[in-house]
Amino acid sequence: MKILYYKAPRKPFAHLRFIITALFLLVIFSSCKKEPQTIETYPLSSVSLTDGPFLNAQQRSLEYILKLETDRLLAPFHIEAGIEPRDSMYGNWESIGPDDQSGLGGHIGGHYLTALSLMYESSGKQVLLERLNYMINELAECQEKHGDGYVGGVPEGRELWKEIEEGKINARPFRLNTRWVPWYNLHKLFAGLRDAYLITGNEDAREILVNLSDWCYDLISKLSEEQMQKMLQTEFGGMNEVLADVADITGEEKYLSLAKRFNHKEILEPLLDKRDELTGLHANTQIPKVVGFKRIGEISGDQELEKAAKFFWNTVVENRTVSIGGNSVHEHFNPVDDFSTMMEDPNGPETCNTYNMLRLTKKLFLSDPQARYIDYYERALYNHILSSIHPETGGYVYLTPMRPQHYRVYSQPHENFWCCVGTGLENHGKYGELIYARQGDDVFVNLFIPSTLEWEEKGITLNQTTDFPFEESSNLKLHLENPQTFALNIRYPGWIEKDEMRIHVNGEEIEIDHSPSSYVSIEQRWNPGDEISIELPMRTKLEYLPDNSPWASILHGPIVLAAKTGDEDLEGLFAVDEPQRWEQIADGPLYPKEEAPSLDKEYLEEISSHIMPVENKRLRFNFSREIITPSRKAEQLVLEPFFQIHEARYMIYWPVE
Numbered sequence: 001m002k003i004l005y006y007k008a009p010r011k012p013f014a015h016l017r018f019i020i021t022a023l024f025l026l027v028i029f030s031s032c033k034k035e036p037q038t039i040e041t042y043p044l045s046s047v048s049l050t051d052g053p054f055l056n057a058q059q060r061s062l063e064y065i066l067k068l069e070t071d072r073l074l075a076p077f078h079i080e081a082g083i084e085p086r087d088s089m090y091g092n093w094e095s096i097g098p099d100d101q102s103g104l105g106g107h108i109g110g111h112y113l114t115a116l117s118l119m120y121e122s123s124g125k126q127v128l129l130e131r132l133n134y135m136i137n138e139l140a141e142c143q144e145k146h147g148d149g150y151v152g153g154v155p156e157g158r159e160l161w162k163e164i165e166e167g168k169i170n171a172r173p174f175r176l177n178t179r180w181v182p183w184y185n186l187h188k189l190f191a192g193l194r195d196a197y198l199i200t201g202n203e204d205a206r207e208i209l210v211n212l213s214d215w216c217y218d219l220i221s222k223l224s225e226e227q228m229q230k231m232l233q234t235e236f237g238g239m240n241e242v243l244a245d246v247a248d249i250t251g252e253e254k255y256l257s258l259a260k261r262f263n264h265k266e267i268l269e270p271l272l273d274k275r276d277e278l279t280g281l282h283a284n285t286q287i288p289k290v291v292g293f294k295r296i297g298e299i300s301g302d303q304e305l306e307k308a309a310k311f312f313w314n315t316v317v318e319n320r321t322v323s324i325g326g327n328s329v330h331e332h333f334n335p336v337d338d339f340s341t342m343m344e345d346p347n348g349p350e351t352c353n354t355y356n357m358l359r360l361t362k363k364l365f366l367s368d369p370q371a372r373y374i375d376y377y378e379r380a381l382y383n384h385i386l387s388s389i390h391p392e393t394g395g396y397v398y399l400t401p402m403r404p405q406h407y408r409v410y411s412q413p414h415e416n417f418w419c420c421v422g423t424g425l426e427n428h429g430k431y432g433e434l435i436y437a438r439q440g441d442d443v444f445v446n447l448f449i450p451s452t453l454e455w456e457e458k459g460i461t462l463n464q465t466t467d468f469p470f471e472e473s474s475n476l477k478l479h480l481e482n483p484q485t486f487a488l489n490i491r492y493p494g495w496i497e498k499d500e501m502r503i504h505v506n507g508e509e510i511e512i513d514h515s516p517s518s519y520v521s522i523e524q525r526w527n528p529g530d531e532i533s534i535e536l537p538m539r540t541k542l543e544y545l546p547d548n549s550p551w552a553s554i555l556h557g558p559i560v561l562a563a564k565t566g567d568e569d570l571e572g573l574f575a576v577d578e579p580q581r582w583e584q585i586a587d588g589p590l591y592p593k594e595e596a597p598s599l600d601k602e603y604l605e606e607i608s609s610h611i612m613p614v615e616n617k618r619l620r621f622n623f624s625r626e627i628i629t630p631s632r633k634a635e636q637l638v639l640e641p642f643f644q645i646h647e648a649r650y651m652i653y654w655p656v657e
Contacts, residue, residue, distance in 0.1 A: 037440040039369045041362075042453060044121040044199075047432030050450040052467070053643065054431045057386055060394035061428035062123060065115055067413040070131050073112055074138050076105030076153030081142035092577045093417040104180055104417075106153015109135070110188025111422030117192075117199040118429035132196055136204050139193075143208055149215030151208065152189060154182045164231070165222050171233040173282060187237030187288075188422065194245050206249065213246045217258050225261075232264040235285040238356075240292030244299050259296055264289050271308035276315045279335050283328035284419070287316075287356035294363050306367065313360055317376050322402060323543050323553035323560050323652065324387070324642065325380025326354045339545040343593065343653060346586055348401040354384045355423040362434060369439070371517045374446045375494040375558075377434060381447075382469070383560040385427050387643040388420075395574060396424030398584035404596035405565045407573070407649045409586045415577045418584050436462070442487040444519070448474040448536060458484070468536060469559045469641070470618040476532040487523035490534060492516055495557050502535035540608045540621075550656040552599060554611070554639060561621065562642040565597075565649045573647060591649070597633045598655040600626065611639065629657055 049055040075089035089095055093104045113135060120128035143151035146158075154160060160179050163169075170177050190212065196205035220228065243259035267289055270277040278286065290312045297305030319336045320327045326349025328334065329341045342348065358380055365373040388397040395410030398420040411421050436453045437444040443453075443460070448468040454461050459481030466474035476488075492501050494517035503510050503520060514520050522532070538557030545551045554561045571588035603610050603626055610627040614620035621639040628634035642652060 039366050039437050039439040039444070041366070041433055041437050042455065044118065044430060044432050045124070046454050046456070047435055048452050048454075049122075049431060050452060050465075052450045053386060053391075054449055056391060057389050057428045058119075058122065058431060060389060060391060061425070062119055062125070064394035064396075064413055065112075065119060065425055065429075066127070068108075068112065069414075070112075070135055073109040074135060076155070077109065077139060077142045077151060079105075080153055080155075080157055081145040081151070083142060083145060090414070090417055092415065093419075103155060104185050105155050107185045107188045107419070108417045108422050108425075109153060110185075110190070110192040111425050113189075113192025113205075114195040115425035115429055117195045118426055121199050122429050122432060129200065132200060133202065136193075136196060136202055136208070139189075140204055140208055143211060149211035149213075149218075151212060152186050154179060154185050157182065161219060165219055167223065167227055169227055169231050171231050173233065173285070174235060176231065176234040181235045181237075183231075183234065183236035183239055185237075187239050187242060190242040190246075191238065194242055194249070197249070198245075209246060210250060213243060213255055213258070216243070217254060220258060220261055228261055229265055232262065232266075235282065236262065236289075238288035238292050240289065241295045242292075244292065244295040248299055256296070256299060259292070260300075263293065263296070268293060268305075268308060271312050272304055274311050276319070276336070278315070278320070278333045281333050282331055283333050284331065284350055284352045284356060286312075286333075287353060287360065291356060291360050291363065294360060294367075298363070298367065309360065310364060313357075313364055316357065319546050321376075322349065322545065323379075323555060324349065324383035324400065325357075325376065326350070326384045326400060327357070328353055335547075337547050339547045339549055339551070342402045342545065343551055344403060346401045346403055346406050346590060347399050348403065349384065350399055351384065351388045351397055351420040351427075352423045354380050355427055358385070365434070366437070369437070369444065369519075371491050371519055372494065374434065374491055375517055378447055378493070379558050381431075382558060383642055387645075388424065389428055390646055391644075393574070396421050399586070401586060402653050403590070404593055404651050404653065404655070405591040405649045407570050407586050407588065407647075409572055409575050409584055411584075412574055412576070416575050416583065420584070435464075439489075441484075442489060442521075442523075444489045444491070445476065446491050448534070460484070469538065469557055472536045472538055472557075474534045474536065476534070478526055478528065478530045478532075480526060480528045483525055483527045485523070485525045487521045488526075488532065489519040489521045490532070492518050492520050493536070493558065495539075495555075496537060497539065500537050504533045506531055540611055542604055542607055544656075545653065550601075551653045552604070552656050553653050554607070556619065556621075559619070560642045560652060561619075561639040562645055562650045562652045563637040563639050564645055565637070565651055567648050570647065570649070593655070596651065596655060597637060598629045598657045600629055601656050603627045604656065614638065 049058060071087035072090050075085035075087060078085040094108060095103045116128045116132040139151055160177055160182055163177055174181055176182050193205045193209035196202045240259045240262035243255050247255035267286055290309050293305045294309035316327060320333060328349055329345050330347040331350050334341050358377055361373050361377050390410045395412060397408045397410060398418050400408055435447045435449050435451050437446060448466050450464060450466050452463050461479040463477045464474060468474055492514050496516055498515055501512060512520050540556045542552040543555055569588045572583060575583040610624040611621045614622055619641055623634040623637055625631040625634045
């Protein structure tokens with residue numbers, strides 16, 4: 001590289017004129033430099049789903065939400081505030097917890113606020129807003145009755161918080177003193193109030209949230225850092241994240257300081273050092289903490305916190321995640337080099353884990369719009385979240401066994417109030433959150449889900465017509481008020497081979513020089529009625545467990561294919577309230593693993609030639625007799641998308657012999 005030196009001429013003040021000129025040019029060039037624009041999602045009200053499995057799941061979830069009785073969900077809050085409840089409290093996790101300890105009264109009420117907000121914005125159903133406003137009004141009355149900003153449904157919460165204020169802390173993973181995860185419980189209310197304000201603009205929700213944050217600030221200020229870290233040994237949800245959101249909403253630094261006090265150093269410090277020390281930890285206790293690290297990093301500008309969140313995502317997705325996008329066995333992270341318990345235990349990946357991993361994924365994508373984040377998001381959305389709701393009853397799934405020939409259990413509206421019912425109420429009302437995104441004037445098409453985007457400010461309507469994954473294509477049509485110039489960034493999924501994706505604009509194929517897991521950017525002047533057709537060729541392949549043990553899952557594009565193996569012995573299929581608290585577990589007979597059909601390793605390199613499409617049935621495949629042992633079972637097994645398998649035993653992972 002040639003380096004040029006400037007030698008000032010020997011003229012009076014020449015060097016001064018030079019400096020002034022240089023500064024002037026610097027200002028000009030700086031003003032011309034284009035600042036990087038943030039990427040944002042569209043509000044759910046701008047994205048409407050059209051016919052397909054996601055719209056069906058949204059409608060079933062809406063029906064489930066409307067079956068819940070608001071006064072019964074409010075009862076724990078009324079009781080704690082000394083107000084006569086208008087109806088009886090729900091049972092199950094809402095009342096008595098495991099070992100007859102205090103339960104999680106009020107946690108579903110917090111989720112319910114978020115679910116009402118999301119589903120109202122997605123569907124526009126006025127009854128949801130009416131319920132939300134009613135609940136907010138009742139919570140405001142409860143807070144006023146307490147008199148110090150507190151409101152909550154934690155059983156005998158006032159006594160507990162007095163003990164905490166006095167420094168009397170006995171913390172275990174799921175118990176703080178004698179209460180069942182009280183901060184986790186209260187976090188759901190914090191988050192529900194935040195969402196009610198940010199999504200629907202309810203100012204009363206904001207006021208209750210800020211008052212509750214002030215109560216929290218006063219309580220925590222009494223604790224030393226040692227006492228605080230001791231208390232954080234008990235699961236506390238995403239308190240650090242939601243308090244960072246309060247700081248962002250109010251602009252007040254004290255709430256950010258409060259949020260940082262909820263950073264659990266025992267988890268944070270290894271992540272800062274890029275060390276994976278997650279094995280054996282309760283998975284869903286940790287993921288919300290990391291979402292909080294990411295959020296605090298965003299607001300404070302702390303790059304180290306953001307790097308810690310990214311490292312966590314990388315290690316969980318790359319080393320700890322199974323084919324459906326979920327993780328953990330019996331709710332805990334298993335060793336990265338030993339997934340044997342995943343194939344043994346009926347307690348497979350927990351839906352809450354994937355709910356929180358998708359929240360983290362969304363935040364990472366919006367900071368750094370890499371297609372690999374959406375590749376994971378898509379995988380988990382189709383194969384875990386969409387599969388976790390019954391397509392007719394709307395019941396939610398807690399655990400999804402990977403064990404061969406096992407099954408899942410579904411919740412019922414007035415019977416079951418598990419954590420995964422709470423997140424389930426939210427999951428299916430926000431399918432539109434990442435189908436599209438925007439960066440300045442540019443549009444990102446992330447997911448191939450039938451939907452309509454209406455960007456009113458720009459006068460842009462984008463219709464996406466597709467039957468993906470049942471067809472390998474998607475079509476976009478632009479409806480514009482006037483011709484406009486912008487970039488349409490279309491995701492090139494990681495599951496499509498290089499040079500196989502095709503895009504046509506108004507019938508003319510465009511040149512694509514991008515690799516899988518990237519974006520194809522088409523920037524031009526768009527006219528009303530322009531059409532873009534996208535070819536999405538899917539291949540069938542095997543994916544082994546992360547530890548490379550001889551267990552394989554079959555994927556067609558991003559879709560996990562599974563096979564029903566029977567509908568016998570489905571004990572507790574639709575759960576009822578059980579005093580033992582384990583009704584969410586499919587505790588029917590465990591079929592011997594050695595009796596499960598297996599794949600013959602000799603034929604796996606040519607897997608696609610041994611899996612044949614079923615005539616006139618979309619995304620249905622038969623095995624050849626050679627590949628299955630015993631071969632007689634080949635004719636009985638039909639591969640289909642896992643998200644369509646319900647009320648049956650199934651095979652997701654196959655032993656490879």
